Structures are given as structure tokens and as C-alpha cells.
Amino acid sequence: MGACAIATDANISIGLESNTTGITAFSMPGWQLALWATAYLALVLVAVTGNATVIWIILAHRRMRMVTNYFIVNLALADLCMAAFNAAFNFVYASHNVWYFGRAFCYFQNLFPITAMFVSIYSMTAIAADRYMAIVHPFQPRLSALGTRVVIAGIWLVALALAFPQCFYSTITMDQGATKCVVAWPEDSGGKMLLLYHLVVIALVYFLPLVVMFIAYSIIGLTLWRRAVPGHPAHGANRRHLRAKKKFVKTMVVVVVTFAICWLPYHLYFILGSFQEDIYYHKFIQQVYLALFWLAMSSTMYNPIIYCCLNRRFRSGFRLAFRCCPWVTPTEEDKIELTHTPSLSMRVKRCHTKETLFMASDVAEAANGQAGVPKKGSLRNLKPYAWLQGEA
Template sequence: MGACVIVTDTNTSFGLQSNSTGITAFSMPSWQLALWATAYLGLVLVAVMGNATVTWIILAHQRMRTVTNYFIVNLALADLCMATFNAAFNFVYASHNIWYFGRAFCYFQNLFPITAMFVSIYSMMAIAIDRYMAIVQPFQPRLSARSTTAVIGGIWLVALALAFPQCFYSAITEDEGATKCVVAWPEDTGGKSLLLYHLVVIVLIYLLPLTVMFVAYSIIGLTLWRRAVPRHQAHGANLRHLQAKKKFVKTMVLVVVTFAVCWLPYHLYFILGSFQEDIYCHKFIQQVYLALFWLAMSSTMYNPIIYCCLNRRFRSGFRLAFRCCPWVTPTEEDKLELTHTPSFSLRVNRCHTKEILFMAGDMVPSEATNGQAGGPQDGESVELSSLVPGCREGPIIRGESAR
């Protein structure tokens, strides 16, 4: 095959295949380069500021430090790093076809993006599993803070192991006087190593976790939307708690769907290129790649926007974080939203079977959890049906009011 441009991302699961094909830069008009630079700069700024704010909202406020939110922090940090290191540097490389950043950073760029993408989608999968356990299996043991830390650490270790082969075969080459950062797979196997690696990676960082999340959220949705609130409680705390759960599930489903839609065209681009390398010889392919890469990287900036639009506490947190802006005016309610836990009380009538909805921080009777650790987490509820013989008023049970 003759020399032609391969506009690819050295920083994804599909490395630059320059060990078999020459690379020459396509010229791009200055105005076109300026437009792309503006688009990528805006993406990076929104992603970094948004994900940094999400991290601050959760870590700086005790009420927000829950198992689910720790996974959201992990997701936010991965997206922040992806936007900072992958989007910015790879845009420069893709638009100029010259590697300016040295050998060490070439190795890093071929290691980190797969790592960050793996961490992002498996953090979303961990959230889906955590919500499944909380809603479908509420009395099963839950993750402790130490277990959550171990899961997050395990996600990062597996992600690094998955990305290591691409880092191992990274190399700096010279092509017609231009420096290239490439992934030079073993020549004795031709393209088999590359294709096999690509297929394994796309299954592990896209198809498998999306399948798990689809199943988990489908079961969660069926459980929540079939759950009936007693008529006499149709306007009470139980209904508000159920609605809050549904809203959170909708939020996370939107996050997952956004991720899947943003990355699908990018994966299809490289799958097609694995079978038809001549597509890289067309001059328009550089613009196609820059557009698909921008769409994929834009997944890093949407999550904070989704949280802010659909979650009251995150919305309050964003107002507090950007209170220095003249058009942002946080209220006292915004501060209370992140720091104060309103309470409610009810008296249990032991003459009847009643459903009691326990919110975070409630004292759930030991028989409800079979004496096992890992009760309800902040921001979630557990339904408990109790039938106690005898007609007497039970104790007052206090808990968190619905928000």
C-alpha cells in the first residue's frame, strides 16, 4: 500500500499502524485549524471545570460521601484526566501528524487513554451494580468504605493491565523527517496481534459493561415502576422517596446512554479501518477523524451537566462552587442542601402490617438486615414490611425527609 495519511489516535485501544503504512501530513487551512482548536479547547475547559467541581462537591461535603458518589468521583477523575491528557495532546498530533512531546510522553499517551476509558465505564458499571443491590436486594450486605476503595483500586489495576500491551509496543519513528509516536506490533504476526487486541479491548471496555448495565437498569426499572405506594401515602414521604429513586436511575441511564452514543462512531471508525485500510488514504478522513474524536472526547464533559440539571444537591453544589460569578447567586437553601439533613418522624402502629420507608441514617431494626453490615446508604431507601402481633403503639422512628 502506498504512503497515505492514517489519522488515528495513538491514545486509544486502536493504535497507529505506521509499522506497515507510511504517514504524511495533510495540510489544513489556518481558519479550519482555528475552528477545530476552539472546539477542542472549549471541550477541555468544560470537562476539566465540570468534573473538578463534581469531585469537590462530593469530597468537601460529608453528606455527599456515599458509596455511589465515590464511584462518581472515580468517574469524574477519569474523565478529567482523559480531557486533559488525551483530548488536548492528541488533537495536536492528529491535526499536524507530528509528535512534539518526546518518547516518555509517547509511552504515557499509549497507556493512559485506555486506562481512563476502562475506569470510566467500569465506574458506571459499579454504580449500576450498587443501585441494583440497594433497590432490588436491599437487605443484602453493602459495600463498606474500605471495600469501595478496594473496588476502585482494582478497577485501576485491571485498566492498567489492559492498556499495557499498547504501551509496551510504543515507539518513536521518523517518517520523511517528521517524528511519529506509533504502536509497532510484532511483524511476524502481521495484523493479527493488532486486530485481536482491538477486539478484546472493545469487548471489555464497551460491549461487556454496557450489557451488564443494560440488564441491571432494566431490572431496577421494572422493580421501581412496579412498586406501588399505598393510597393513604400517595402524597407522603414514601412517594417522594420512590420518585427520588426513579429520578436517580433516570440520571444514570442518561449518563450511560450518552457515553455509549459518543463512543460508538469512534469504535466503528477503527473497526472499519482494520478491514479497509485504504479509507485512510482519502483526504477527507482527517476531518472525519477529528469530528469523531471530538464526539468521543465530549463524553467527558456531559456528566457534570447532567448531574447539575437533574440532581438538586449537585445543582446547589455548582451554585456554591461558582458563587464568584456575578450571574450566580447561591441561597441559604443551597448550603443546607449539602450540609443539613432534615428529619421526619412517624409512629409505628403495630396492629397492622405497614410499609415503612427508611432513609439514609435511619436505625433499621437488626432483624431487617439479619445482623449483617452494610445497611442503607445516604440518599437511598429500604422498604420494610413488619407484622407484629398485639395492638400497641410502637416507638417513634426518625429519619431523613425526602428531598
């Protein structure tokens, strides 16, 4: 890889690359710039407002504070930050091909986007794992509050470590009088280090977690739709609970598929550029990049819309959050949906139901000559209401 390609290879996987507009300043008509600016501004406003509302809905209402929803908060926080700190600044860079924001922010822009994307997709993976344990293995102990915090902190630390090499090689250069924020990889690597980093990042923040989630949700789907969930008789309140789990799984599958569709063209763009660098020097590539970058960044604004459309509690939360708008009229049911908690009698009934299930299991084992053999899923090893947690 030549010096020009190295000098123009900035923000390789998530942020803007100056090679998007080549080594000469690309300009576009004012009307075209205005259209792109409007599209990016709408994206940022919807993403920031929507994800901030999701965070408020979960943290401000005790009924929403559960393990799965804390991962949704982590996902919403990453998406909010990516929209606020990446989309707008990199749009300015792509449209003008000049870096206006200084050396420190250049380092930040080469560190944070990969970090935020890693946090986003691995928060989805953590949700899939949590749903897998809750639905496929309902009698296993669930992740505790402390364990949830540890997992979230671990996701952020691994994400920062993954993004660090790109930040480390970031620098400010001058190209024909214009300031550029670039990632100057070592010249003696012959481009191998850059290509290897591309492939590792794309594998870790895209393909690997998508494979894991596909397997997890496939097993969950088989469990929910082809046979009864262990511990969930198909009648009464448990039938409603099963429907709620199905709706939540459908919601998260839509979120994952949307993420995959939005980011796939962007990753393919950089993989292709690694093998055919000359594509970066065509004038049309600026419009291609702006379109692909907008599609990728738009993944940050779809999740709140999906939650609102497919989840009753989030829909109630959005109505309460935007009750000041004249076209939004929250009802008492919306308040009850987020603040009402099961009564003591209902909790006792649920606990009694669970004990009855285990007693029936013990009777069946005794009939088969297996009585007295300790089981891993016995009541003494099960957290209270573990199989009821996570209903969204």
C-alpha cells in the same frame, strides 16, 4: 498487515493514530485549524472545570459522601484526566501529523487513554450494580467504605493491565523527517494480534459493560416503575425517597446513553480501519478523525452538565461553586441541601419504620406457619439505614 500500516498504527483505541493523516503530512487552512482548536479548547475547559466541580461537591460535603457518589468521583476523575491529558495533545498530533512531546509521553499516551476509558465505563457499571443492590435487594448488606476503595483500586489495576500491551509496543519513529509516536506490533503476527487486541479492548470497554448496565437498569426500572419497592410504603417520606431514587436512576441512564452514543462512531471507525486500511490514506480522513475524536472526547464534559440539570443537590453544589459569577446567586436552600443532615428524631423515626416493617413481616410469616424460621434479611443481618443509603 504491511510495514507501513504497522508503523502508522498508534494509539489504537483511544489515542491518536498517525495513520489518521496517512504517511504524508496533512495540512489544513489556518481558519479551519482555528475552528478545530476552538472546539477542542472549549471541550477541555468545560470537561476539566465541570468534573473538578463534581469532585469538590462530593468530597467537600459530608452529606454527599456515599458509596454511589464515590464511584461518581472516580468517573469524574477519569474524565478530567482524559480531557486534560488526551484530548489536547492528540488534537495537536492529528492536526500536524508530527509528535512533539517526546518518547516518555508517547508511552504515556498509549497507556493512559485506554486506562481512563476503562475506569470511566466500569465506574458507571459499579454505580449500576450499587443501585441494583440498593433498589432490587434493599435488605442485603451494602458495600462498605473499605469495599468501595477495594473496588475502585481494582478497576484502576485492571484498566492498567488492559492498556499495558499497547504501551509495551509503543515507539518513536521517523517518517519523511517527521517524528511519529506509533504502536509497532510484532510483524510476524500478520495483523492478527492487532485485530485481536482491537476487538478485546472494544468488547471490554464498551459492549460488555453496556450490556451489563442495560440489564441492571432494566431490572431497576421494572422494580421502581411497575411495582412498589420492598420496604417502601407508597406514602409520606418514603414516597419522596422513591421519587429521589427514580430521578437518580434516570440521571445515570442518561449518562450511560450519552457515553454509548459518543463512543460508538469512534469504535466503528477503528473496526472498519482494521479491515479496510486504505481509508487511512485519503485526505478527508483527517477531518473525519477530528470530528469522531471530538465526539468521543466530548463524553467527558457532558456528565457534569447532566448532573446539574437533573439532580437537585448537584445543582445546588454548582451554584455554590460558581457563586463568584455575577449571574449565579446561591440561596440558603442550596447550602442546606448540601450540609443539612437528618436530625436524630428523623433517624429514629426511620429506624422505627424499618423495625415495624420487619415486625409486620414476622407476623405474616407466623400466620402462614413460618414463624421461627431465620431469614437472611433479618434485622441482625442488616446494616443500619442500609436501604436508605444512596439517595442523591
